Amino acid sequence: MNRLNLHTLGPIVALIALIILGAMLNPAFLAPANITNVLARSAFIGMIAVGMTFVITSGGLDLSVGSMAAFLAGVAIIAMNAVAPALGVHWGTILLGMGVALLGGLAAGWLNGALVTKARIEPFIVTLGTMGIFRSLVTWLADGGTLSLGSGLRTLYRPVYFGGIGWITWPIITFAVVAIIGEWMMRHSRFGRHVEAIGSNERVARYSGIDVNRVKLMTYVLLGLLVGLAVVLYVPRLGSASGSTGVLWELEAIAAVIIGGTALKGGTGRVWGTVVGVLILSLIDNILNLADLVSPYLNGAIQGVIIVLAVVLQREKSTADER
Amino acid sequence: MNRLNLHTLGPIVALIALIILGAMLNPAFLAPANITNVLARSAFIGMIAVGMTFVITSGGLDLSVGSMAAFLAGVAIIAMNAVAPALGVHWGTILLGMGVALLGGLAAGWLNGALVTKARIEPFIVTLGTMGIFRSLVTWLADGGTLSLGSGLRTLYRPVYFGGIGWITWPIITFAVVAIIGEWMMRHSRFGRHVEAIGSNERVARYSGIDVNRVKLMTYVLLGLLVGLAVVLYVPRLGSASGSTGVLWELEAIAAVIIGGTALKGGTGRVWGTVVGVLILSLIDNILNLADLVSPYLNGAIQGVIIVLAVVLQREKSTADER
Amino acid sequence: QDAEKKVIGVSIPSATHGFMGGLNWHAQDTIARLGKAYPNLEFVLATAGDAAKQVNDIEDMMATRNIDGLVVLPFESEPLTAPVKAVKEAGKFVTVVDRGLSEEGIEDLYVAGDNTAFGRVAGEYFKTHLPAGSKIVVLRGIPTTLDNERVEAFQKALGSDVEILDMQHGNWNRDDAFTVMQDYLSKYPKIDAVWAADDDMAIGVMEAIAAANRTDEMWVIGGAGMKEIVKRIMDGDKQLPVNVTYPPALISSAIEMTALRFVSNAPVTGRFIIGSQLITPENAAQFYYPDSPF
Amino acid sequence: MTVLALRNVSKSFGPIEVLHGVDLALEPGEVHALIGENGAGKSTIMKILGGFLDPTTGDLLLDGQPRQFTSGPQAEAAGVVVIHQEFNLAPDLSVAANVFLGREAGGFRLDHRAMREGTADLLGQLHSPIDPDTLIRDLSVPDRQMVEIAKALSRKARVLIMDEPSAVLTHREVGALYEQIDRLRGQGVAILYCSHRLDEVAHLADRITVLRDGRVVRQALRGELDENGMATAMVGRELQDFYPPKGHPSDALALQVTGLTVPGEVHGVDLSLRQGEVLGIAGLVGSGRTELAEGLVGLRPASAEIRVNGQPVHIRELRDAFAAGLAYLTEDRKEAGLLLEKDLRVNLTLATLERFGGFRIDTSAEDAALDRAVADFDIRAPRRDMQTGKLSGGNQQKLLLAKTMLPDPRIIIIDEPTRGIDVGTKRQIYAFIRKLADEGRSLVVISSEMTEVIGLSDRILVMRGGRIAGEISGPDMTEENIVRLAMGVSSEAA
Ligand SMILES: Nc1ncnc2c1ncn2[C@@H]1O[C@H](COP(=O)(O)OP(=O)(O)OP(=O)(O)O)[C@@H](O)[C@H]1O
Ligand SMILES: Nc1ncnc2c1ncn2[C@@H]1O[C@H](COP(=O)(O)OP(=O)(O)OP(=O)(O)O)[C@@H](O)[C@H]1O
């Protein structure tokens, strides 16, 4: 493909620059332990951002993913705690919790998608609404506090986040699989093609016999499912959920998608770009922790500057042909 | 205009429904004091949302307004405190503070606009970046705490928020004036026409000799200026600014714009709709506080449901014509 | 002397409201002070906006900064328990500040305020200073376990003679508190007192009361000892009879004691609970820190 | 044996009825031409046949049976394929992806190769060199049209409905299109063909239906109607003197361009234009005519030395060109010319708003200007406040012309002036162009219709590969000469 020019390489250049910067600041940066940490923690936002890539590519948006994750984590914990006395501290209980998170994600995604496609409301408004709803519900379920997984279950479940094959932990593996499947779907599946077509021009897609509403609905359902999957890996990490879980994940996920080169108005989806975007965002945080800055109050400013710079790199074209 | 059909009336219907609901739930709702409170509180988001209407109509977006407001408030307070010893507790000092807020808003808006138009970065990314930057800067300026206006100045400045003509306080008056001018500009000025044209089809605008970049830049500058104006009225209210000032104002402003019937993809701006949207959002909060609900944890959920419902009302059309 | 370099990590929530701002300030101030006093001590400070970010920060300190000790103010207890435990298991010295972990016996040192006392002391003041049948309103913080503890203790200490008309979340935020209070004032024709539970919220609340011209009708009690509020108590402001301490400076004590462990080999362990005290016009001067941002 | 037919069909949009009791029958193996003035209802008929619109009253008959299509794709499943007057391509997708959109090859995994090859095949049949991997966004207007045609050919059509397929094509591509039409006719496909090029209709059609104001006014078989007859039937009166007489340009130079270079597209072009002159520019698709014009008026980065009335001017952006008295009418009406969602008034005055009031836009002055434009250019719109995108294609083009002329420019560059415009109006526009020249204005007319360039121009430049391949004037202005220069065949006469 001759489309792999500077424009597409932009995010990768930014990523490499960050890696070099990190390695220069602190030699421990490239140690396997740090790499494992960074990759594993990117996994949550990463999987969500892969789903978000499809939603955005089809011309949609989802602001609810962070609250949805908190809500699903809460519900899964409640479910596991509820059956634990009956089933015992047992993988069955955990599988049930996972099932609840995934099915819940499916249902939540479906709700968003149905409101967008059937009730024809702007995705921004729909998901702003459900964002408030999910956030409220988890706060209410937790009675303003924290929902925690029973400690027996926590111990059993823990390896799902911390274990893996050598230093490649399960979240890394899952994220990689999701990213590869996502990239494959965007490029090589009919679904991906239709998602791009809808984002590019919805009327054309409809005239070509594509079931536009179904495809759009599916993007939200897919995203919901991936949020559920992220929750499955998140719960063993912290073992709890509260009203402050997943705050601002939606902004991070959307930012990753856009940094990766997917246009916010839809039409072109780049899943691998999203992965790079997620890594860039995680690395910024990591690097800020590696070095001692003037003031921690300025972290946000440095983060902001780097995000903008990362994107400047990929906007090198366009000045050419049309102004 | 025969375009004043159900579609456009949607938000107004929602507003009236909310007013009736509020009056039914609590008779104090219609008391002048409450009306003054709600209107005056709406003024900040309201003025910002009017500016946001122009940005969104031209196809842009600004996520930084909340942090920008916090930053400008901080800078204005610092400036006033700094000159107070020299100038004294005096209207001159306050006018200087106002000038700083307005000029700062102009500059901040110009920064966003320039990054969007000159560096050609997606507005979402630019303003996500500056959002982090402004927020960090104000936290840093306040040393993590709160910047407070000296109490003499405070007393002098206070009437700018609380005073007015009878129960119509200055924020209400300013908001009304901004809304009217905004609506006028969108409908009757060349600038408004150009903004709509650019959002509708940027290429056509360019081929019509419109200086697309300049107009876009101006929308951000206008928004910045209105953020400055909001700050001028915000500071006298509590006389302070901190890292938590204006958090999520951007979401509220954008939501108000979209509830009001302006399309997120640009092309059609409805300033009066935005005003209605702002009032809807304020009223929801007010009603939730006035009514006795099951649990305050569920406020967010009810808010979400009402926002979605308010928009459902205006999505009645579209299914018609061509397939 | 080239004593071996020791690194102490400090992980705290970021300055999203007044109290945390004060805490951030004290943490930085202490670090700067101790860094000068003990050249062989190095400090790593990280601030986090949510629990997950805080876990990341601690992971990074372990993986890349090779810390010997950790001072942590958990954003939330539950999610931080396992990660802090992992730090302890790696043989590091652990100091937990303010919010206890959900498992006992992990930390070497525990320095905390007393949330229950914070609510109780306030509740007792209301109980003793209001006649039976009085009506009050309450502003709550951001929904968290900590807020729940305070409010429960408050309600328990208050008893049933005084009626709580309403409790809404002001999120420890001046603007939110202002809005909520305005609406309380519209809703309730008679309010005898307000428990704002936090000094930031108290500021918003008082502004709303002043704007409604009902200043004489009710008094307000905040909490945490913000300097402006303490000053007004010192000056004998009628509307602010007292305040309840919850000093952000407790982070300083925690960092200092942890540092002591590394410079003196003194056996520093145990639990230090800094109780909540009532600030009254008489004792206010000793709670007044004019340099702190809080 | 009729495949698809309309029986007594009427169609209303809101209160306005645009078709009145139309009957039409399509036979297999026959090319049926549908002609009529702009806004007569041709596209509407085609959309009804293709399942994109429902008739308000009357029936659609497929194989003699009444049938209701609920959507275009459903009609397509029944073998009724439409090439729309406006493009139906997803700009962010590649050519191959568009051709196979909704019917992608491959099982679980898309078969990119099959689709690429299939597309290359179809384009090959059309003698088009477009690379199947190019994004539609990067194609020129004529190339997009070729993709549309390829896309339609890839569908197994029993009925092929083509709404002005040739309007944006040049000579050579039109030839390839005819070839395919002949092949399909041979295979027994029923073809409904709409065009404003009457020579084309005479050449292709086995049967002609003439529509006027939403009514069928004439049906004829091949040979029964010549071009003149068609025009008369369409317009309802005789048309004479199709092209106005040539003018008498003065010697004063209105525009001098030296060394115009648009990087990668146009290489050092010199041209000059006299006052009162109509200069034609001809060439094949991709010869760089549009780039030349857009570079000249500041719409593309370009370098050149430009003099207007002898004074040097710097044109860096379009506004500079406007200020120097230049105007440019784009060939890309939908993407660059008109705001399809906005009403007529907004579009008309968009480029000249500063003329309508100072601080406040004077809407009544705008309305007056629209009244004048509607009269001058014969714009037929059912309602003034309708979306421009709902105007018929030809009327959109007239609105665009009106918009371009509104600033009263001295030098006017028109890229494809009569694309999709009916004969009657074309004549008006030609007369109008000549009138402008006679008033002392200067015009550059870029056109892919050779008869038009020849009939209209005082002098013709022919472009090839971004350069001027030659200049012809007077009696040398013949199709043969133009083709020879455009294709780079050396002149036999020399
Ligand atoms: N969606 C619509 N809403 C309202 N009016 C419409 C709509 N579509 C078409 N019309 C009107 O119907 C009439 C017929 O339009 P149509 O597009 O069929 O004309 P046409 O014969 O194809 O003309 P042209 O040669 O210019 O393409 C026109 O007056 C047009 O404005
Ligand atoms: N935006 C673009 N990006 C890449 N290539 C383009 C773009 N626009 C046009 N081209 C290519 O540039 C060449 C010149 O096309 P253009 O259409 O401008 O020529 P032209 O002589 O004006 O022909 P016509 O007016 O008949 O289209 C073509 O090969 C076209 O495919």
Ligand SMILES: [Mg+2]
């Ligand atoms: Mg037509």
Ligand SMILES: [Mg+2]
């Ligand atoms: Mg061209």
